[in-house]
Amino acid sequence: MTATESRSAAPTATPPAGEPARVVPDGLPLLPEDPPRVGDFWLQSRLGANAAGYLYAASDDSGQRAVVAMMTEGSADDAAARDRFVTAVDELPTEAVLAHNDSDDDDLALWVALGPVRPDDGSSSASDERIIAERRGEDVLSAVLMDRVPQLGRFRGPDFRHYWENRRRPGLFRIWPLPWPAVLRPASRVALILALVTMALIMGLAMLIAWLLFRNAPEVDPGPVIPTPSGTSTVTVTPTTPPPGTVSPSPGPGTPTSTVTVTPSPGATITGPFPTGGTPGSPGSDPSDRF
Known part of the structure; x- marks a missing residue:
């Protein structure tokens, strides 16, 4: 469906006698899936759509108005459709193409801004410029869709249909x-x-x-054991728990210590020098008192 068909399909009603006629807008509002901006042009409304792409009314920051033709998601993924879009744009007059993106951006949908379109001042020349830009955009999208290729021979077999016609969302775009x-x-x-x-x-x-x-919050004691690159960890343990009924002196320089080497796998092994010379029943003589 071309841009003209999309606007003519809008419902119209005959106003009662004595009331002013309703003015049908030139375009339809943008949908959330539409890009807010392509290149230097801010999109303002939809002018039409078909399986090949969309037509938008747009303007840049300086107020220059234009008609933007942009491919759909399905047509933008087809290399042959992209080539037809580029060929149709190249066949347009140089002064009619205001801007377009790079055809080498394979991950983006191709678009072209057509004009020039003067602001609508009520004159017929301004309306003619916009209509001409719309017609050029329709020609570009029709070249992608190939719906205006003349039929050679008689109609036989099923009708032709592009495999990407159901993917009608706007193509991928980049805003920067x-x-x-x-x-x-x-x-x-x-x-x-x-x-x-x-x-x-x-x-x-x-x-x-x-x-x-x-x-x-109290600190975690004992701290985590961090293994060395060799796969073992060395922990120094100072026994401070005395047997019942005895007084434990404060640890000093002469307090016996134990050096323990822990191997994480396959099991834990304890090696190293342990305090010796203790008497039975004294601190350090019982292996259970070392920890």
Whole structure:
């Protein structure tokens, strides 16, 4: 369906006597799936669509108006369809092509901005410029779809249909630099700033609560054993638990120590020098007292 067909399909109603006639808009509103911007042009409304692509009314930052033709997701993935799009654009007059993306961007949908289109001042020449740009965009999309190729011979067999005709979403696009916040209204900018400040306050409050909860938490004792590259870990153990009924002196330079080497697999083995010379029943004489 061409752009003209899409607009003529819009329902119209006859107004009652004495009321002004309703003005049918030139384009349809953009959908969430439509790109807000392609290249330097901001898209404003849909002018038409078919299986090959979409026509948009657009304008750049300087106010230059144009008609943008952009491929669909299905046609953009077909190399032959992309070649037909590029060939159709190359056949247009040079002054009619305002901008287009690089045909080597295989991951992006091809698009072309057609014009020039003057602002609608009510004159017939401004309307003619827009109609001419729309017709050129329709010709480009029709070349991709091949719906205007004359039939050679008689009709035989099933009708021809592209395998990608069901994939009619707008093709992939890239926006750089990002369109916001330039496209936002002043009220939207205030809402965005308030949302960012609120998020920062919530994050700061969460960090403060975490610090208050864990600032007096005791340290983990004993600490984790970190194995060495050789696969063993050495831990020095100082026995400080005396037998019942005895007084344990504070550990000093002469306190006996044990050096333990731990092998994680297949089992734990304990090796190293242990304190000797203890008497039975004294600290250090019983292996269970070493830990």
